[in-house]
Amino acid sequence: MKMIQLCVHDFDGNGFRTFDASPGNVNVHTACRQAVGDIFGSVILKFYDESGGLKNRAPVELMSDLLVKNPLLIDVAHNYYQSNRVALDSFMPEGKGFLLGWHTNPVMALAELFTRRKLQILTAEISAEQCGDDTWPQLTKNFDVFWREIKATPDSYTAILSSGHDYFIKRVFDLWDLELPDVMVTDDDMRAIEQGNGIAPYKPDPQLMYEVWDRFESRTGLRSDQYQTIYFGDDAEKDGGLAESAGVPFYHFGDSDPKGFDTTKDWLDRVPLVGRNVA
Numbered sequence: 070m071k072m073i074q075l076c077v078h079d080f081d082g083n084g085f086r087t088f089d090a091s092p093g094n095v096n097v098h099t100a101c102r103q104a105v106g107d108i109f110g111s112v113i114l115k116f117y118d119e120s121g122g123l124k125n126r127a128p129v130e131l132m133s134d135l136l137v138k139n140p141l142l143i144d145v146a147h148n149y150y151q152s153n154r155v156a157l158d159s160f161m162p163e164g165k166g167f168l169l170g171w172h173t174n175p176v177m178a179l180a181e182l183f184t185r186r187k188l189q190i191l192t193a194e195i196s197a198e199q200c201g202d203d204t205w206p207q208l209t210k211n212f213d214v215f216w217r218e219i220k221a222t223p224d225s226y227t228a229i230l231s232s233g234h235d236y237f238i239k240r241v242f243d244l245w246d247l248e249l250p251d252v253m254v255t256d257d258d259m260r261a262i263e264q265g266n267g268i269a270p271y272k273p274d275p276q277l278m279y280e281v282w283d284r285f286e287s288r289t290g291l292r293s294d295q296y297q298t299i300y301f302g303d304d305a306e307k308d309g310g311l312a313e314s315a316g317v318p319f320y321h322f323g324d325s326d327p328k329g330f331d332t333t334k335d336w337l338d339r340v341p342l343v344g345r346n347v348a
């Protein structure tokens with residue numbers, strides 16, 4: 070039987086070096102700190118810094134921590150939103166993200182606002198065109214070669230599964246003249262999914278992979294037994310853990326990791342996997 074393959078990729082730190090500072094000296098950490106200061110006022114930055122900064126917290130987690138200690142922040146943030154809503158709404162595609170309901174779910178509303186402001190700051194740093202070493206964000210080594218190889222191989226498909234955001238990811242693919250993925254599931258989709266406990270799912274929750282499969286199957290008309298999935302990511306815990314609980318082979322990008330996954334820092338090493346049965 071002919072092998073149909075779905076290559077699922079993480080985005081940040083996997084295909085693109087978004088954790089490096091831009092020429093304007095902005096990265097994810099500085100953008101988050103600036104977003105907190107802009108939305109809540111600079112007075113809160115002392116508290117933010119003393120509580121350890123971002124500490125890899127998801128937006129919902131970070132906002133929940135800030136709000137518990139400073140309940141009046143909700144009004145400050147709402148005022149900020151009212152004054153900036155037109156610009157901020159333009160960063161979220163129709164039907165994505167969380168509908169900003171301030172009184173029904175303040176933590177999710179704050180997380181949504183924070184996400185949009187962070188995105189506004191980071192997107193401004195994306196280079197307008199390729200300009201050598203100054204292009205931001207840079208590709209990881211030979212990611213473009215690998216991506217084009219998958220795109221050129223019949224019956225091989227691409228997906229992005231990311232805690233990042235649609236608008237940013239599409240802009241970066243355009244910057245590098247790379248064809249967009251066949252399927253994309255991001256944190257914007259996760260925030261739009263209503264959960265019983267009111268918190269959007271995040272990696273390593275395998276629900277994110279189920280969402281990829283749903284979209285892939287409705288796009289291609291394939292059934293789950295007609296194709297094979299491989300997952301590529303740079304975070305052994307979050308991406309690797311997700312792959313394990315979803316039951317798909319995982320290939321790690323980066324330095325060797327304690328979980329013992331197959332690891333490389335050069336995408337040329339992954340080219341032989343394209344179109345090959347790895348189950």
Ligand SMILES: [Mg+2]
Pocket residue numbers: 079080081082083302303304
């Ligand atoms: Mg990553």
